[in-house]
Each structure stands twice: as C-alpha cells, then as structure tokens.
Amino acid sequence: MKPLILVTNDDGIIAPGIKALVEVMSTIGEVVVVAPDSPQSAKGHSITITDPIHIRKVKIFDGIEESYECSGTPADCVKIARKVILKNRKIDICVSGINHGSNASINVLYSGTMSAAMEGSLEGIKSIGFSLCDFSFEADFKPCLPYVKKITEGFLKLNQDTAKLLNVNFPKDEIKGMKICTQAKGNWIEDFQVGTNPRGENYYWMTGKFVNIDPSENADLNALKEGYISIVPVHHDLTHHEALHHNLLDDLIE
Amino acid sequence: MKPLILVTNDDGIIAPGIKALVEVMSTIGEVVVVAPDSPQSAKGHSITITDPIHIRKVKIFDGIEESYECSGTPADCVKIARKVILKNRKIDICVSGINHGSNASINVLYSGTMSAAMEGSLEGIKSIGFSLCDFSFEADFKPCLPYVKKITEGFLKLNQDTAKLLNVNFPKDEIKGMKICTQAKGNWIEDFQVGTNPRGENYYWMTGKFVNIDPSENADLNALKEGYISIVPVHHDLTHHEALHHNLLDDLIE
Numbered sequence: 001m002k003p004l005i006l007v008t009n010d011d012g013i014i015a016p017g018i019k020a021l022v023e024v025m026s027t028i029g030e031v032v033v034v035a036p037d038s039p040q041s042a043k044g045h046s047i048t049i050t051d052p053i054h055i056r057k058v059k060i061f062d063g064i065e066e067s068y069e070c071s072g073t074p075a076d077c078v079k080i081a082r083k084v085i086l087k088n089r090k091i092d093i094c095v096s097g098i099n100h101g102s103n104a105s106i107n108v109l110y111s112g113t114m115s116a117a118m119e120g121s122l123e124g125i126k127s128i129g130f131s132l133c134d135f136s137f138e139a140d141f142k143p144c145l146p147y148v149k150k151i152t153e154g155f156l157k158l159n160q161d162t163a164k165l166l167n168v169n170f171p172k173d174e175i176k177g178m179k180i181c182t183q184a185k186g187n188w189i190e191d192f193q194v195g196t197n198p199r200g201e202n203y204y205w206m207t208g209k210f211v212n213i214d215p216s217e218n219a220d221l222n223a224l225k226e227g228y229i230s231i232v233p234v235h236h237d238l239t240h241h242e243a244l245h246h247n248l249l250d251d252l253i254e
Numbered sequence: 255m256k257p258l259i260l261v262t263n264d265d266g267i268i269a270p271g272i273k274a275l276v277e278v279m280s281t282i283g284e285v286v287v288v289a290p291d292s293p294q295s296a297k298g299h300s301i302t303i304t305d306p307i308h309i310r311k312v313k314i315f316d317g318i319e320e321s322y323e324c325s326g327t328p329a330d331c332v333k334i335a336r337k338v339i340l341k342n343r344k345i346d347i348c349v350s351g352i353n354h355g356s357n358a359s360i361n362v363l364y365s366g367t368m369s370a371a372m373e374g375s376l377e378g379i380k381s382i383g384f385s386l387c388d389f390s391f392e393a394d395f396k397p398c399l400p401y402v403k404k405i406t407e408g409f410l411k412l413n414q415d416t417a418k419l420l421n422v423n424f425p426k427d428e429i430k431g432m433k434i435c436t437q438a439k440g441n442w443i444e445d446f447q448v449g450t451n452p453r454g455e456n457y458y459w460m461t462g463k464f465v466n467i468d469p470s471e472n473a474d475l476n477a478l479k480e481g482y483i484s485i486v487p488v489h490h491d492l493t494h495h496e497a498l499h500h501n502l503l504d505d506l507i508e
Contacts, residue, residue, distance in 0.1 A: 044299030044329070045363045052449070052457035075298070075364075076460070079444050084458055106376060108492055109299045110329075122360060122441055154506040163497035178507040183493040187376055190333050195306070203306035204338055206330070233494035233503055238362055239437045240487035243417035249487055252408040253432040 003029035003092035003156055006081050006120070010040040010074045010099065010112025013060060013067070017098035020141035021130065022061045024148045025095060028156075033060075033067035034081040036074060036112075041101070043112040045119070046073045053080060074116035082123065093156055094120030097130035098148070100139055104131075104169045104220040104230060105184040105212065114167055114234070121165035122236060126155055128166045133224060144170045147178065147229055163233040169224055176227035183232050184219035186212040257283035257346035257410055260335050260374065264294040264328045264353065264366025267314060267321070271352035274395035275384065276315045278402045279349060282410075287314075287321035288335035290328060290366075295355070297366040299373070300327045307334060328370035336377065347410055348374030351384035352402070354393055358385075358423045358474040358484060359438040359466065368421055368488070375419035376490060380409055382420045387478060398424045401432065401483055417487040423478055430481035437486050438473035440466040 005025045009018040013035035025031045034055070053072040061067055068085060070077045078094060096116040103111040113129045120127030130148055132139055151168060167183075189211055192204040212221045220230035243249060259279045263272040267289035279285045288309070307326040315321055322339060324331045332348060350370040357365040367383045374381030384402055386393055405422060421437075443465055446458040466475045474484035497503060 039304070042301045042303050044297070044301070044369060046298040046300045047296045047364055047460065049296050049460050050293070052451070052459045053446075054451075054455060054457055079460065080446065080458060083444050084446050084448075106490060109372065109376075109490060110301055115298060118363065122363075151506060158503070158505060160497075160502045162500070163494050163502050165494075166503075167492075180498065180503050180507060182495075182498065183491055185491075190337050192307075192334065192338050194338075197306070197308075201308060203308055204334060205306045206301065206303050206333065231503065231506060232492075233497035234492045235494040235497075236360060236363060236492070237437055237439075238421075238486075238488045238490070238492075240417050240419075240489040241436075243414075243487035243489075244434065244436065246416070248414045248417050249412070249420075249434050249485065251412060252405060252485060253434060 004089060005029045005031050006091045006094045007031055007033045008035045008074055008077045008096050008116045010036065010043060012036050012039045013069045015100060017100050017141060020145060021095060021098050022064060024145050026063060028152060031064050032081065032086060033064060034070055034077045034085060036077060037069035037071055040074055040112045042110045043073050044110050045075055045115040047075050048072045055080060074112040075119040078116050078119040091125050093152065094125045094127040095152060098141055098144060099131035100137060101135040102131055102133040102169055103129060103167060104224060105186040108167055108183060108234065117165055118236060126164055128152060128155060128168055130168045132170045133172045143175055165234040167232040167234050169220060169230045171224045171227050174227055175229060179223040179228040179230055181218050181220040181223050181230040181232050182216065184212055184214040184221035186210060186214060186221060258343060259283045259285050260345045260348040261285055261287045262289045262328055262331045262350050262370045264290065264297060266290050266293045267323045269354060271354050271395060274399060275349060275352050276318060278399050280317060282406060285318050286335065286340060287318060288324055288331045288339060290331060291323035291325055294328055294366045296364045297327050298364050299329055299369040301329050302326045309334060328366040329373040332370050332373040345379050347406065348379045348381040349406060352395055352398060353385035354391060355389040356385055356387040356423055357383060357421060358478060359440040362421055362437060362488065371419055372490060380418055382406060382409060382422055384422045386424045387426045397429055419488040421486040421488050423474060423484045425478045425481050428481055429483060433477040433482040433484055435472050435474040435477050435484040435486050436470065438466055438468040438475035440464060440468060440475060
C-alpha cells in the first residue's frame with residue numbers, strides 16, 4: 001500500500017516551494033495537502049485557540065485531489081488535517097516546505113516550517129521540514145528534488161523509532177552531498193529600522209544579521225557553507241538535562 | 255547596584271498576572287516592563303518580520319516609570335526592549351508571566367510566556383517563565399509571590415552559567431514546596447468544535463484534552479499534581495543527540 005503523506009508549509013499554499021514538494025511526494029505515495037492560505041513565516045509554534053479556523057478545498061496541484069487551504073498557522077494545519085480532514089487515518093509521514101529560506105541553527109525555534117513538522121512528530125508521525133537557503137520567491141528548487149525524494153523514502157524505511165523529526169536544509173549553490181549534523185550555535189544581532197507611519201507615530205521594523213559562533217564541522221551552518229545538505233535530527237524535550245545531572249539548581253530550592 | 259529586570263508576558267500588559275510579577279520584581283531591582291498590548295497566548299516563538307511594530311509608553315504600574323505596551327509578540331517585546339528601549343544596557347534577568355494557565359510539559363513549545371523567556375536566554379540573559387495552573391482571569395497569584403521572589407533572587411545569585419532558562423509552574427491549590435523537574439512526556443488529544451459562521455461557512459474551533467504519559471516522579475506534571483512548584487531548566491538545542499550518538503540516521507546519507 002502506498003504511504004499516506006501529509007504536505008504542508010509556512011509560505012502559504014501558492015508558494016513555489018510547496019508545489020515542488022508536492023510533485024516529489026506524488027511519486028512516493030498518496031498525497032494530502034493542507035497548507036496556510038497566507039504566508040506564515042516566523043510564526044514559531046503558534047496555534048489558534050482563541051479564534052475559529054476555516055478550511056477550503058482547492059484545486060491547485062495537478063493530480064492531487066485532496067488539497068486544502070487553511071486560515072490557521074502551520075501547526076494548526078497539521079492538527080486539523082489529522083483530526084478533521086483525515087479523521088485520524090494513519091499518516092505515514094508529514095513533510096513541510098520546501099521553505100524559501102534557511103531554517104538552520106536556532107532558526108528552528110522561529111520557523112513555521114519546522115513547527116508544522118514538529119507538530120507531526122509530537123503526534124508520533126515521522127516528520128521532515130525541508131528548507132532551501134534562498135529567500136527568493138523565484139528560488140530554484142530543482143537541484144534539491146532528487147535529495148528530497150531520497151531522504152523521504154529513506155526516512156520512511158528507516159527501521160528505528162527514536163528520531164521522529166528531521167530538519168533538512170539545502171545550500172543555495174551546488175550540492176556536494178548530505179551530512180548528518182547538529183544544530184549550530186549562533187544568534188541574531190537584531191536591528192530595528194525606525195520610521196514614521198502616516199499617522200505620525202514611530203514604527204520599528206525588525207531586521208538582523210545572523211552570527212554563527214559554532215566551530216564544529218558537524219554544525220548545520222558549517223556543513224551548508226561547505227556545500228552539504230544538513231540533516232539535523234530534532235527532538236522536543238527542552239529539559240536541560242546537563243543542568244539536572246550536575247545539580248546546578250539545587251541551591252534554588254533549599 | 256540594583257539588578258536590571260525586564261518584565262514581559264503573553265496575556266497582555268493589563269493581565270493581573272503581570273501586575274503581580276511587577277510588584278515582586280520592584281522589591282528586587284530596577285524594573286522595565288515591555289509587554290504585548292493584547293493577549294498572545296499560544297503564540298509559540300512567533301516574531302514579527304513582515305510588519306512594523308509599535309510601542310507606547312504607558313502608566314499602569316505604581317512606581318514603575320519605564321513601562322511600554324508593544325503591538326508585537328512576546329518574543330518581539332524582548333527584542334525591542336533590548337535594542338530600542340534599553341539601547342543594549344545589560345539586563346540582569348528577564349522574567350515573563352505570571353501566566354494565567356500551565357506551561358508544563360510540551361506546552362513549553364506553544365507558550366508565548368516561555369518564548370519571551372527563551373528569547374532572553376538566547377541573548378545570554380538569565381530568564382524565567384512563571385505560570386500558574388489556573389486559566390482564570392481572576393486567578394489568585396498571592397500564594398505564588400514569596401516563591402517568585404525566592405526563585406528570582408536565587409537564580410540571580412546562582413554561580414553557574416550553564417542553565418540560562420527556567421520554566422516555573424505553580425500548582426493551583428496549596429503549595430507543598432519546590433522541585434527541580436524534567437519536562438513531562440505527554441500530548442494533546444485535540445478536538446475541533448464545528449459550527450457555521452454568519453456567512454454560512456463551516457468553522458472549526460480547536461479544543462483538546464492533555465494526556466500525561468510520564469510515570470517519572472520528577473516530571474513537572476507529576477510534581478504539580480503532588481502540590482509542588484515545578485522548576486524545569488530549559489535549553490534551546492533541539493538536536494536529538496541520542497540519534498546522532500547511535501548513528502540512527504547513517505543509512506539516510508549512504
């Protein structure tokens with residue numbers, strides 16, 4: 001039986017990146033698309049609990065019967081896909097992307113693409129977020145596609161139940177191969193562009209520069225810089241076990 | 255010199271929880287408040303990059319000169335506080351909350367309260383998210399306050415630089431003490447309430463029930479159930495190191 005594949009993203013259902021992803025997935029299994037009706041970049045793991053969500057069946061992807069746009073966030077898309085659209089049918093894999101822009105390093109925390117994949121993995125579904133390090137709407141996804149297929153088929157087959165979630169990033173330029181990586185240490189140096197709005201009030205518009213401070217060859221940012229596709233296994237246990245192990249906080253509760 | 259304390263939350267600047275937090279913090283140091291101008295629950299680590307952000311100085315808290323409402327998300331509040339309002343002055347601690355509702359277990363991923371504290375810790379600032387397991391707007395924060403003070407002062411003094419972020423949850427009922435905990439394993443069983451909007455279209459409204467599947471006595475949910483305040487040290491490295499250590503993914507790249 002063909003695997004059931006849920007496809008979503010955060011750039012919105014008409015983004016070229018999800019079109020490319022759907023085309024690859026339709027060569028692997030039965031595809032159901034549920035994606036935001038508008039761009040949702042940097043939405044983190046946001047969910048919609050104080051408002052209703054709307055979904056609408058759309059005809060966008062050649063040969064795909066089941067595709068829906070959703071008024072919610074990427075994580076909402078996965079929740080409503082499972083419960084309302086697929087009525088708890090077993091999803092074999094959830095793929096998100098291909099994002100227009102990098103989600104390497106700590107950007108995994110801000111990423112709508114990865115939050116959708118994370119949501120899948122929280123439900124025990126193998127999930128992958130794919131991102132291309134090119135923010136352009138006209139980004140060329142073609143060189144990524146054979147790897148998207150290979151990684152998805154490989155992850156579906158992989159006989160292990162420990163790593164449920166992958167953060168896959170593609171370098172912008174020529175691809176030299178794939179590497180299993182760690183999340184690079186780095187941070188954003190923010191800046192705010194200040195302006196005055198039509199009502200005479202100041203506004204601030206966030207911008208920034210990312211700084212990679214990780215010297216490790218296996219850090220995702222460094223693999224990408226060398227021309228490799230970075231594959232980071234991701235988990236959702238945010239406990240700082242090292243702090244517990246060394247009893248660093250014991251003085252707090254004395 | 256008094257420590258510089260940045261206070262924020264996700265329930266919005268007029269929520270009773272932040273008022274209680276500001277009152278405690280003003281007994282510890284110099285307080286600057288930058289908080290959302292509207293409720294931002296379940297916003298995850300969302301940031302605002304495609305829109306401008308507005309801030310406005312407000313007079314809400316007795317004796318606090320520097321307080322601002324911000325049109326952005328909790329994480330935005332921390333970014334704009336650092337860069338625009340405090341102009342890169344050294345913040346000694348960033349506290350977020352007190353949230354009206356639990357952020358224990360995997361709810362740390364969805365939590366706006368914790369995303370603000372996470373944002374502080376990403377910048378190397380010691381940060382704490384405080385939450386009370388009571389969703390009511392009229393929740394009684396009083397029994398928490400001596401502990402909020404003790405934990406904040408203790409964390410400020412703690413001579414270690416490894417654990418930068420704490421997720422602190424208070425039980426709803428009588429407090430028996432404090433416990434250093436792990437993030438409990440658990441998941442949401444979602445449901446969607448279906449209705450018809452005034453335009454005749456179906457809408458779906460997310461609801462759900464949380465299921466705790468963690469048997470460990472040290473899991474935060476279990477400590478809370480026993481009447482203890484749970485303190486989980488949190489980090490932002492989402493790499494699944496166990497998967498790397500056991501080479502679980504090596505077949506993927508062959």
